[in-house]
Amino acid sequence: MGSTFNSLVGLIILALDIWAILNVLKSGTEVGIKVLWILLILLLPVLGLIIWAIAGPRGNVRI
Template identity: 60%
Template sequence: MNVSVGNGFLGLVILILDIWAIINIVQSNASTGAKVLWVVLVLLLPVVGLIIWFFAGPRGGKV
């Protein structure tokens, strides 16, 4: 596999996971301020923000 193809695929996977995290953040029961902070964290630090959100962030809670 070409290195640039592998890097492009990894970037696409990170993008998809970040979008998934943002959707879950927006659908969560957290306050608006908390949602904004989490979304900004995920956008500014795509990999680290995603990891932090996965372990400590709000999840979609609407039924």
């Protein structure tokens, strides 16, 4: 039962990382910044996702 739960959590994290990377690619920031964010998300999947959610580049959001 524990391995099923771990697999589910892993799949959720993978899906959220892919979603975050797609949002980084759609953002209007410079290419170098996009590459840094993508590397952070890939190298540190959970921590990178949290940091991106707090401080990452936003898509075409108008305030």
